[in-house]
Amino acid sequence: MSATSNRTFLFTSESVSMGHPDKVSDQVSDAILDAILSEEIALGAKGNVKGARVACETLCTTGQVVVAGEVRTNAHIDVQDVVRNAIKEIGYVHHDIGFAYDSCGVLNAIHAQSADIARGVDNARDDGAQQQRQEEGAGDQGMMFGFACNETEDLMPLPIWLAHRIVERHAELRANGTIPWIRPDAKSQVTVEYAGNKPVRVQTIVLSTQHHPSVLTSLDETGVLSDQAKQELIEKVIKPCIPAEYVKGEITYHINPTGRFVIGGPHGDTGLTGRKIIVDTYGGRGRHGGGAFSGKDPSKVDRSAAYMARHVAKNIVAAGLADECEVQLAYAIGIAKPVSVNIDCFGTNKIDEKTISKLVQETFPLTPRGIINYLQLLNPIFHPTARNGHFGRKPGKVDVKLSTGEVRAFDTFTWEKTDKAGSLRSAAGLK
Numbered sequence: 001m002s003a004t005s006n007r008t009f010l011f012t013s014e015s016v017s018m019g020h021p022d023k024v025s026d027q028v029s030d031a032i033l034d035a036i037l038s039e040e041i042a043l044g045a046k047g048n049v050k051g052a053r054v055a056c057e058t059l060c061t062t063g064q065v066v067v068a069g070e071v072r073t074n075a076h077i078d079v080q081d082v083v084r085n086a087i088k089e090i091g092y093v094h095h096d097i098g099f100a101y102d103s104c105g106v107l108n109a110i111h112a113q114s115a116d117i118a119r120g121v122d123n124a125r126d127d128g129a130q131q132q133r134q135e136e137g138a139g140d141q142g143m144m145f146g147f148a149c150n151e152t153e154d155l156m157p158l159p160i161w162l163a164h165r166i167v168e169r170h171a172e173l174r175a176n177g178t179i180p181w182i183r184p185d186a187k188s189q190v191t192v193e194y195a196g197n198k199p200v201r202v203q204t205i206v207l208s209t210q211h212h213p214s215v216l217t218s219l220d221e222t223g224v225l226s227d228q229a230k231q232e233l234i235e236k237v238i239k240p241c242i243p244a245e246y247v248k249g250e251i252t253y254h255i256n257p258t259g260r261f262v263i264g265g266p267h268g269d270t271g272l273t274g275r276k277i278i279v280d281t282y283g284g285r286g287r288h289g290g291g292a293f294s295g296k297d298p299s300k301v302d303r304s305a306a307y308m309a310r311h312v313a314k315n316i317v318a319a320g321l322a323d324e325c326e327v328q329l330a331y332a333i334g335i336a337k338p339v340s341v342n343i344d345c346f347g348t349n350k351i352d353e354k355t356i357s358k359l360v361q362e363t364f365p366l367t368p369r370g371i372i373n374y375l376q377l378l379n380p381i382f383h384p385t386a387r388n389g390h391f392g393r394k395p396g397k398v399d400v401k402l403s404t405g406e407v408r409a410f411d412t413f414t415w416e417k418t419d420k421a422g423s424l425r426s427a428a429g430l431k
Contacts (some may be wrong), residue, residue: 001241005328006195006196007159007196007311008193008194008195008222009194010191010192010193010194010203010305011157011159011191011284011285012159012190012191012204013157013159013160013163013189013278013282013283013284013285014163014185014187014189014190014206014278014279014283015160015163015166015167015187015188015189015279015283015388015389016167016188016189016279016387017165017167017170017171017184017186017187017188017209017387018090018091018167018171018277018387019090019091019092019171019183019185019186019263019264019265019277020185020186020187020265020268020271021061021266021268021270022271022272022273022275022386023270023271023276023386024058024060024087024090024092024265024266024271025057025058025059025060025272025273025275025294026058026273026274026276026280026293026294026295026386026387027086027089027090027383027386027387028058028060028067028082028086028087028164028296029056029057029058029067029069029273029294029295029386030295030382030383030385031082031083031085031086031381031383032054032056032067032077032082032292032295032388033054033056033080033194033294033295033296033297033380033382034078034085034380034381034382034400035075035077035307035314035380035385036052036054036073036075036077036297037052037075037297037378037379037380037382038285038400038402038403039073039075039076039382039402039403040052040074040075040378041051041305041378041379041380041402041408042315042402042403042404042406043074043075043308045298049198049228051072051073051326052071052073052075052297052378053070053071053072053139053294053297053299054069054070054071054072054073054295054296054297055069055071055259055295055297055300056068056069056071056110056273056295056296057069057158057273058187058270058271058272058273058295059270059271059272059273059412060099060104060266060270060271061213061266061270061271062099062266062267063098063099063103063104063105063190063265063267064104064105064266065083065087065104065105065106065107066107066108066248067079067083067106067107067108067109068109068110068111069110069111069118069295070109070110070111070112071110073110074111076341079108079110080106080108080237080375080408081105083106084101084102084104084313085101085123085210085394086383087099087100087101087104088102089100090167090184091166091171091175091183091184092184092218092265092266093169093218095227096181096301097264097265097267098266098267098268099265099266100170106268107310110122110357115151121122123244123321128317129211129391130142133416135369136299136335136336136368136369137192137333137335137336137368138301138305138331138333138335138336138368139299139300139302139332139333139368140291140301140302140333141331141332141333142286142289142290142291142301142302142330142331143179143289143329143330143331143340144291144302144306144309144328144330144331145281145286145287145288145289145306145309145315145326146286146290146306146307146308146309146310146312146327146329146331147286147313147324147325147326148283148310148313148316148318148319148324148325149285149323149324149325150312150315150317150323150324150345151198151199152392153384154392154393154394155314155317155318155392155418156192156282156391156418157206157282157283157285158192158199158246158393159191159192159199160190160279160282160283160284160285160389160392161284161392161407162192162202162241162242163188163189163190163283164389164392165241166174166188166190166205166207166237166238166241166390167186167187167188168388169209169237169240169241170182170186170188170209170237171184171387173236173237174366175234177408178236179230179232179233179236179237180212181211181212181213181214181215182211182212183209183212183264183265184210184211184264184265184270185209185210185261185264185265186207186208186209186210187206187207187208187343187344188205188206188207189204189205189206189207190202190204190206191203191204191205191384193244197323197324197346197348200246200248200253201217201246201248202210202247203244203250203251203310204244204251204252204253204254204256205238205242205250205252205253206253206254206255206257207233207237207253207254207255207256208255208257208258208261209233209255209256209261210261210262210263210265210268211225211229211256211260211261212262213262215229216262223245223254223260224256224259224260225255225256225259225260225261230253230255230256230388232254232259234253234255238253247320251291251310257367271291272295273294274293274295275292277290277291277292277293278352279389280292280293280294280389280390281306281389281390281391286326287326287328289302289306289328289361290387291303291306293306293385293390294382294385297374298368298371298375298377299368300377301329301331301368303330304368304371304372305338305366305368305371306373306390307371307375307377307390307415308329308364308366308371308374308375308391308415309327309328309329310327310391310415310416311324311364311375311414311415311416311417312327312364313326313327314358314415314416314418315418315419315420315421315424316343316345316360316424317419318418319418319421319424319428319430320350320425320430321345321356321424321425321430322345322346322348322349322350322367322427323345324345324346324348325343325345325346325348325349326343326344326345326346327341327342327343327360327419328340328341328342328344329366330383330419331368336367336368336369337366337367338366338367341357341358341360341361341366343356343357343360350430351427351428351429351430355428356374356428357366359424359428361428362427363420363424363427364420370386374378374393375414376410376411376414377414379400379410379411379412380400381411381412381414384398384412385413391415392416393412393413393416393418394412394413395407395412395413395414395415395416395417396411396412396413397410397411397412398410398412
């Protein structure tokens with residue numbers, strides 16, 4: 001958005017719950033990736049590590065899960081067990097909703113990675129130089145974007161941030177039994193009114209949730225979700241997520257607008273990995289390179305460079321160099337350094353964008369190997385990213401039990417840290 005814009009407008013973003021069929025697929029793909037990375041760490045302790053290459057795609061539908069893709073690893077994992085545990089964790093545990101972890105079929109169609117791709121990744125050229133050197137190259141060509149703005153404490157656009165918090169709370173209240181009649185599949189949508197480039201109020205909220213038939217007004221095909229059930233969702237799920245400063249006047253609520261949502265999840269709709277890339281990122285704010293994240297190991301710059309671009313943009317905003325920032329990184333397959341780095345602050349920058357770009361390239365490692373090491377992306381930390389967005393999350397730790405029996409703690413959401421903000425600000429000469 002332009003810093004000088006005075007127009008008033010509405011902007012809308014959506015999120016989907018962990019039980020949405022596309023998100024089921026994302027979580028299964030990332031659970032497989034994490035299982036391989038965990039075993040690679042265990043093998044590394046024995047000196048038998050090869051370096052995992054994973055591109056796992058998942059399809060889920062009524063009573064069936066298909067996993068496919070290309071993998072290179074010395075690790076051996078029980079794909080059936082990993083898939084079923086991921087589905088169980090989501091909450092598909094009851095047969096009466098048409099999809100359950102212990103009764104669905106699981107078809108494993110994973111095969112070996114192409115040697116031609118591995119050749120370009122394992123031995124990269126540096127800026128097109130003729131000789132090969134031992135630096136990991138990009139796993140594919142492409143451009144990746146990162147974005148940050150100062151609309152929320154997590155430096156995310158307000159509409160997508162609120163949409164994520166609503167489905168996050170939906171899952172929490174379902175899991176702890178506060179609202180026992182809601183089921184895993186749900187979608188949220190938040191419309192925010194802006195004045196200039198600042199959010200001023202929440203205008204409209206949509207929440208559609210799969211539910212038990214008991215909350216219908218009647219048990220035949222004419223039944224719709226009761227007003228009492230709708231009000232319970234508004235009061236317990238939605239309202240606690242909306243900061244008071246954005247409640248100005250009446251908010252319009254649309255709760256299960258079709259009236260009923262009994263059939264859902266993979267039983268109601270087929271899910272595919274990578275089909276919710278806007279939900280995964282910034283809800284339509286900024287640009288998107290087009291590449292999905294889930295199921296891909298960090299040699300795929302679709303994932304690792306998008307994480308780094310977010311990290312860079314977030315640190316620029318946290319440093320006060322701009323109120324809003326978009327970072328583009330572009331790569332060529334087999335080449336280590338990015339072919340371009342572009343910074344766009346939409347007129348909100350406090351110093352020249354060329355200077356910011358120079359500071360970025362001096363401060364952050366931007367080769368695939370540099371990104372992987374800096375953000376610690378060879379650790380099994382990806383399963384939690386496949387729900388409630390990859391960005392705007394709190395950095396933390398996760399305990400993982402390895403096949404050796406050892407339990408290790410790994411840093412999560414490392415790309416959300418703002419640990420370089422101070423050095424960027426100092427280097428820019430700002431107090």
